[in-house]
Amino acid sequence: xxxxxxxxxxxxxxxxxxxxxxxxxxxxxxxxxxxxxxxxxxxxxxxxxxxxxxxxxxxxxxxxxxxxxxxxxxxxxxxxxxxxxxxxxxxxxxxxxxxxxxxxxxxxxxxxxxxxxxxxxxxxxxxxxxxxxxxxxxxxxxxxxxxxxxxxxxxxxxxxxxxxxxxxxxxxxxxxxxxxxxxxxxxxxxxxxxxxxxxxxxxxxxxxxxxxxxxxxxxxxxxxxxxxxxxxxxxxxxxxxxxxxxxxxxxxxxxxxxxxxxxxxxxxxxxxxxxxxxxxxxxxxxxxxxxxxxxxx
Numbered sequence: 001x002x003x004x005x006x007x008x009x010x011x012x013x014x015x016x017x018x019x020x021x022x023x024x025x026x027x028x029x030x031x032x033x034x035x036x037x038x039x040x041x042x043x044x045x046x047x048x049x050x051x052x053x054x055x056x057x058x059x060x061x062x063x064x065x066x067x068x069x070x071x072x073x074x075x076x077x078x079x080x081x082x083x084x085x086x087x088x089x090x091x092x093x094x095x096x097x098x099x100x101x102x103x104x105x106x107x108x109x110x111x112x113x114x115x116x117x118x119x120x121x122x123x124x125x126x127x128x129x130x131x132x133x134x135x136x137x138x139x140x141x142x143x144x145x146x147x148x149x150x151x152x153x154x155x156x157x158x159x160x161x162x163x164x165x166x167x168x169x170x171x172x173x174x175x176x177x178x179x180x181x182x183x184x185x186x187x188x189x190x191x192x193x194x195x196x197x198x199x200x201x202x203x204x205x206x207x208x209x210x211x212x213x214x215x216x217x218x219x220x221x222x223x224x225x226x227x228x229x230x231x232x233x234x235x236x237x238x239x240x241x242x243x244x245x246x247x248x249x250x251x252x253x254x255x256x257x258x259x260x261x262x263x264x265x266x267x268x269x270x271x272x273x274x275x276x277x278x279x280x281x282x283x284x285x286x287x288x289x290x291x292x293x294x295x296x297x
Contacts, residue, residue: 151224184261
Protein backbone atom coordinates (compact mmCIF):
# COMPACT_ATOMS: atom_id res chain seq x y z
CA UNK A 1 0.00 0.00 0.00
CA UNK A 2 2.75 2.38 0.93
CA UNK A 3 6.50 2.23 1.47
CA UNK A 4 7.17 1.63 5.15
CA UNK A 5 10.03 3.25 7.01
CA UNK A 6 12.81 1.17 8.54
CA UNK A 7 11.25 -0.40 11.68
CA UNK A 8 14.61 -0.08 13.44
CA UNK A 9 13.98 3.68 13.64
CA UNK A 10 11.01 3.31 15.98
CA UNK A 11 12.86 3.07 19.27
CA UNK A 12 12.83 4.91 22.57
CA UNK A 13 16.35 6.12 21.78
CA UNK A 14 15.34 7.64 18.44
CA UNK A 15 12.34 9.40 19.95
CA UNK A 16 14.40 10.67 22.89
CA UNK A 17 16.97 12.16 20.53
CA UNK A 18 14.32 13.74 18.31
CA UNK A 19 12.64 15.38 21.28
CA UNK A 20 15.89 16.53 22.88
CA UNK A 21 17.21 18.11 19.68
CA UNK A 22 14.00 19.90 18.65
CA UNK A 23 12.13 20.47 21.91
CA UNK A 24 14.83 20.75 24.59
CA UNK A 25 12.31 21.89 27.20
CA UNK A 26 10.95 18.33 27.12
CA UNK A 27 14.35 16.64 26.97
CA UNK A 28 14.22 15.43 30.57
CA UNK A 29 10.85 13.70 30.19
CA UNK A 30 11.03 9.89 30.05
CA UNK A 31 10.05 8.18 26.79
CA UNK A 32 8.36 4.79 26.70
CA UNK A 33 6.68 2.84 23.95
CA UNK A 34 2.93 2.29 23.99
CA UNK A 35 2.04 -1.41 24.16
CA UNK A 36 -0.83 -1.45 21.64
CA UNK A 37 0.43 0.07 18.39
CA UNK A 38 -1.49 1.07 15.28
CA UNK A 39 -0.57 0.47 11.67
CA UNK A 40 -0.24 4.05 10.42
CA UNK A 41 1.84 5.43 13.31
CA UNK A 42 4.10 4.38 16.14
CA UNK A 43 3.21 6.00 19.47
CA UNK A 44 5.35 6.74 22.52
CA UNK A 45 4.56 8.29 25.87
CA UNK A 46 6.50 11.45 26.67
CA UNK A 47 6.32 11.97 30.40
CA UNK A 48 2.87 11.67 31.92
CA UNK A 49 1.00 14.26 29.88
CA UNK A 50 2.32 14.02 26.30
CA UNK A 51 2.62 11.51 23.47
CA UNK A 52 4.75 11.34 20.34
CA UNK A 53 3.43 9.85 17.10
CA UNK A 54 5.61 9.02 14.14
CA UNK A 55 4.18 7.95 10.76
CA UNK A 56 5.24 4.42 9.91
CA UNK A 57 5.37 5.01 6.15
CA UNK A 58 5.53 7.78 3.58
CA UNK A 59 1.87 7.39 2.68
CA UNK A 60 0.79 8.46 6.17
CA UNK A 61 2.86 11.65 6.33
CA UNK A 62 0.13 13.89 4.79
CA UNK A 63 -2.06 13.07 7.80
CA UNK A 64 0.19 15.15 10.05
CA UNK A 65 -0.55 18.51 8.45
CA UNK A 66 -4.22 17.64 8.26
CA UNK A 67 -4.46 16.85 11.97
CA UNK A 68 -2.49 19.95 12.96
CA UNK A 69 -4.83 22.13 10.94
CA UNK A 70 -8.20 20.62 11.67
CA UNK A 71 -8.25 18.82 15.03
CA UNK A 72 -8.03 22.05 17.07
CA UNK A 73 -11.09 23.29 15.16
CA UNK A 74 -13.07 20.06 15.59
CA UNK A 75 -12.31 19.47 19.27
CA UNK A 76 -14.51 22.24 20.78
CA UNK A 77 -17.54 20.95 18.86
CA UNK A 78 -17.38 17.36 20.09
CA UNK A 79 -18.78 15.76 23.25
CA UNK A 80 -15.67 13.68 23.96
CA UNK A 81 -11.96 14.51 23.91
CA UNK A 82 -9.96 14.00 20.74
CA UNK A 83 -6.21 14.40 20.20
CA UNK A 84 -5.06 17.97 19.69
CA UNK A 85 -1.50 18.35 18.41
CA UNK A 86 0.69 20.82 20.28
CA UNK A 87 4.00 20.56 18.39
CA UNK A 88 5.26 19.38 15.02
CA UNK A 89 8.71 17.83 14.69
CA UNK A 90 10.90 17.76 11.61
CA UNK A 91 12.96 14.99 9.97
CA UNK A 92 16.16 14.33 11.91
CA UNK A 93 18.16 11.55 13.59
CA UNK A 94 17.73 9.42 10.43
CA UNK A 95 13.95 9.57 10.81
CA UNK A 96 12.73 10.82 7.38
CA UNK A 97 9.38 12.46 8.19
CA UNK A 98 7.60 15.12 10.15
CA UNK A 99 6.14 13.87 13.43
CA UNK A 100 3.81 15.16 16.14
CA UNK A 101 3.52 15.75 19.86
CA UNK A 102 0.03 15.53 21.40
CA UNK A 103 -1.54 15.81 24.78
CA UNK A 104 -1.88 12.30 26.19
CA UNK A 105 -5.46 11.10 26.47
CA UNK A 106 -5.97 8.59 29.29
CA UNK A 107 -7.94 5.43 28.74
CA UNK A 108 -7.62 1.88 27.50
CA UNK A 109 -8.42 0.97 23.88
CA UNK A 110 -11.78 -0.73 23.51
CA UNK A 111 -9.91 -3.60 21.88
CA UNK A 112 -8.70 -4.71 25.32
CA UNK A 113 -10.93 -2.81 27.77
CA UNK A 114 -13.76 -4.25 29.86
CA UNK A 115 -17.03 -2.66 28.69
CA UNK A 116 -19.89 -3.92 30.86
CA UNK A 117 -22.61 -2.05 28.95
CA UNK A 118 -21.93 -2.36 25.24
CA UNK A 119 -25.31 -0.83 24.41
CA UNK A 120 -24.41 2.40 26.20
CA UNK A 121 -21.01 2.32 24.52
CA UNK A 122 -22.73 2.06 21.12
CA UNK A 123 -25.07 4.93 22.01
CA UNK A 124 -22.21 7.16 23.17
CA UNK A 125 -20.31 6.42 19.96
CA UNK A 126 -23.35 7.24 17.85
CA UNK A 127 -23.79 10.54 19.71
CA UNK A 128 -20.13 11.41 19.14
CA UNK A 129 -20.32 10.67 15.42
CA UNK A 130 -23.59 12.55 15.11
CA UNK A 131 -21.90 15.61 16.61
CA UNK A 132 -19.00 15.21 14.18
CA UNK A 133 -21.39 15.09 11.24
CA UNK A 134 -23.07 18.32 12.37
CA UNK A 135 -19.84 20.33 12.23
CA UNK A 136 -19.71 22.66 9.24
CA UNK A 137 -17.51 20.86 6.69
CA UNK A 138 -16.61 24.24 5.18
CA UNK A 139 -13.31 23.98 3.38
CA UNK A 140 -12.40 20.68 5.02
CA UNK A 141 -10.30 18.19 3.03
CA UNK A 142 -12.28 16.10 0.52
CA UNK A 143 -11.67 12.37 0.63
CA UNK A 144 -8.59 11.29 -1.27
CA UNK A 145 -5.20 9.61 -0.85
CA UNK A 146 -4.62 11.35 2.50
CA UNK A 147 -7.67 9.50 3.92
CA UNK A 148 -7.05 6.35 1.88
CA UNK A 149 -10.35 7.29 0.25
CA UNK A 150 -12.38 6.96 3.45
CA UNK A 151 -15.34 9.24 2.84
CA UNK A 152 -14.95 8.69 -0.90
CA UNK A 153 -16.27 6.24 -3.44
CA UNK A 154 -16.26 2.58 -2.47
CA UNK A 155 -15.57 1.80 -6.13
CA UNK A 156 -11.97 2.89 -5.53
CA UNK A 157 -11.42 -0.61 -4.13
CA UNK A 158 -13.52 -2.53 -6.66
CA UNK A 159 -10.65 -4.23 -8.47
CA UNK A 160 -8.90 -5.11 -5.21
CA UNK A 161 -12.08 -6.58 -3.72
CA UNK A 162 -12.91 -8.67 -6.77
CA UNK A 163 -9.34 -9.99 -6.87
CA UNK A 164 -9.60 -11.00 -3.21
CA UNK A 165 -12.92 -12.76 -3.83
CA UNK A 166 -11.32 -14.71 -6.65
CA UNK A 167 -8.24 -15.55 -4.59
CA UNK A 168 -10.33 -16.72 -1.61
CA UNK A 169 -12.97 -18.57 -3.61
CA UNK A 170 -11.91 -21.86 -2.04
CA UNK A 171 -12.84 -20.70 1.49
CA UNK A 172 -15.71 -18.22 1.03
CA UNK A 173 -19.01 -18.13 -0.85
CA UNK A 174 -17.91 -16.10 -3.88
CA UNK A 175 -21.42 -15.61 -5.24
CA UNK A 176 -22.88 -14.25 -2.00
CA UNK A 177 -19.78 -12.13 -1.37
CA UNK A 178 -19.93 -10.65 -4.85
CA UNK A 179 -23.65 -9.95 -4.54
CA UNK A 180 -23.17 -8.01 -1.28
CA UNK A 181 -20.26 -6.11 -2.80
CA UNK A 182 -22.27 -5.16 -5.87
CA UNK A 183 -25.19 -4.06 -3.69
CA UNK A 184 -22.80 -1.72 -1.89
CA UNK A 185 -21.48 -0.30 -5.15
CA UNK A 186 -25.02 0.32 -6.37
CA UNK A 187 -26.11 2.15 -3.18
CA UNK A 188 -25.39 5.67 -4.34
CA UNK A 189 -24.57 8.48 -1.94
CA UNK A 190 -26.95 11.42 -2.35
CA UNK A 191 -26.55 13.34 0.91
CA UNK A 192 -24.44 16.47 1.57
CA UNK A 193 -20.82 15.80 2.59
CA UNK A 194 -19.94 15.75 6.28
CA UNK A 195 -16.83 15.36 8.41
CA UNK A 196 -15.86 11.67 8.56
CA UNK A 197 -13.57 10.04 11.14
CA UNK A 198 -12.59 7.35 8.65
CA UNK A 199 -11.25 4.71 11.04
CA UNK A 200 -13.81 4.00 13.75
CA UNK A 201 -12.07 0.92 15.13
CA UNK A 202 -11.67 -0.54 18.61
CA UNK A 203 -8.03 0.55 18.74
CA UNK A 204 -9.11 4.17 18.29
CA UNK A 205 -11.85 4.26 20.94
CA UNK A 206 -10.64 4.83 24.50
CA UNK A 207 -12.48 3.55 27.55
CA UNK A 208 -12.39 4.66 31.20
CA UNK A 209 -14.52 3.15 33.95
CA UNK A 210 -16.22 1.01 31.33
CA UNK A 211 -17.41 3.94 29.22
CA UNK A 212 -16.29 5.56 25.97
CA UNK A 213 -13.99 8.39 27.07
CA UNK A 214 -12.18 9.62 23.94
CA UNK A 215 -11.85 9.05 20.20
CA UNK A 216 -8.36 9.11 18.70
CA UNK A 217 -6.49 8.81 15.39
CA UNK A 218 -8.12 11.10 12.87
CA UNK A 219 -5.50 10.33 10.23
CA UNK A 220 -8.15 9.00 7.82
CA UNK A 221 -10.56 11.87 8.47
CA UNK A 222 -12.03 13.72 5.51
CA UNK A 223 -15.13 15.47 4.28
CA UNK A 224 -17.43 13.17 2.36
CA UNK A 225 -19.65 10.11 2.74
CA UNK A 226 -19.84 8.87 6.37
CA UNK A 227 -20.76 5.28 5.42
CA UNK A 228 -17.24 4.10 6.23
CA UNK A 229 -17.82 5.04 9.89
CA UNK A 230 -20.46 2.31 10.23
CA UNK A 231 -17.96 -0.55 9.85
CA UNK A 232 -17.73 -1.07 13.62
CA UNK A 233 -21.33 -2.33 13.49
CA UNK A 234 -19.92 -5.53 11.98
CA UNK A 235 -16.42 -5.61 13.44
CA UNK A 236 -17.35 -5.13 17.11
CA UNK A 237 -21.02 -4.52 17.85
CA UNK A 238 -23.76 -7.13 17.71
CA UNK A 239 -27.33 -7.72 18.76
CA UNK A 240 -28.84 -4.89 20.78
CA UNK A 241 -25.70 -2.73 20.70
CA UNK A 242 -25.67 -2.87 16.90
CA UNK A 243 -29.36 -1.99 16.79
CA UNK A 244 -28.87 0.99 19.10
CA UNK A 245 -25.86 2.21 17.11
CA UNK A 246 -27.87 2.05 13.92
CA UNK A 247 -31.00 3.65 15.36
CA UNK A 248 -29.13 6.56 16.95
CA UNK A 249 -26.67 7.29 14.16
CA UNK A 250 -28.06 9.85 11.68
CA UNK A 251 -27.58 7.90 8.45
CA UNK A 252 -29.74 7.34 5.40
CA UNK A 253 -30.53 3.64 4.77
CA UNK A 254 -28.19 3.38 1.78
CA UNK A 255 -25.24 4.34 3.99
CA UNK A 256 -25.55 1.02 5.83
CA UNK A 257 -25.40 -0.87 2.55
CA UNK A 258 -22.22 0.99 1.60
CA UNK A 259 -20.85 0.56 5.12
CA UNK A 260 -21.31 -3.18 4.83
CA UNK A 261 -19.30 -2.94 1.62
CA UNK A 262 -16.48 -1.16 3.46
CA UNK A 263 -16.47 -3.90 6.11
CA UNK A 264 -16.51 -6.58 3.41
CA UNK A 265 -13.55 -5.06 1.56
CA UNK A 266 -11.42 -4.76 4.68
CA UNK A 267 -12.17 -8.29 5.88
CA UNK A 268 -11.31 -9.76 2.49
CA UNK A 269 -7.97 -8.00 2.10
CA UNK A 270 -6.98 -8.91 5.66
CA UNK A 271 -7.79 -12.58 5.13
CA UNK A 272 -5.83 -12.56 1.89
CA UNK A 273 -2.93 -10.67 3.42
CA UNK A 274 -2.60 -12.68 6.62
CA UNK A 275 -3.78 -16.20 5.86
CA UNK A 276 -0.22 -17.42 5.23
CA UNK A 277 1.60 -15.27 7.80
CA UNK A 278 -0.62 -14.59 10.84
CA UNK A 279 -3.44 -17.02 11.54
CA UNK A 280 -4.81 -15.06 14.49
CA UNK A 281 -5.34 -11.92 12.39
CA UNK A 282 -6.67 -13.95 9.49
CA UNK A 283 -9.16 -15.72 11.74
CA UNK A 284 -10.37 -12.42 13.20
CA UNK A 285 -10.94 -11.15 9.66
CA UNK A 286 -12.83 -14.36 8.88
CA UNK A 287 -15.05 -13.76 11.90
CA UNK A 288 -15.85 -10.26 10.63
CA UNK A 289 -16.53 -11.57 7.14
CA UNK A 290 -18.99 -14.08 8.59
CA UNK A 291 -20.79 -11.22 10.36
CA UNK A 292 -20.95 -9.24 7.13
CA UNK A 293 -22.29 -12.15 5.11
CA UNK A 294 -24.79 -13.41 7.68
CA UNK A 295 -26.13 -10.30 9.46
CA UNK A 296 -29.20 -8.65 7.92
CA UNK A 297 -29.19 -4.91 7.42
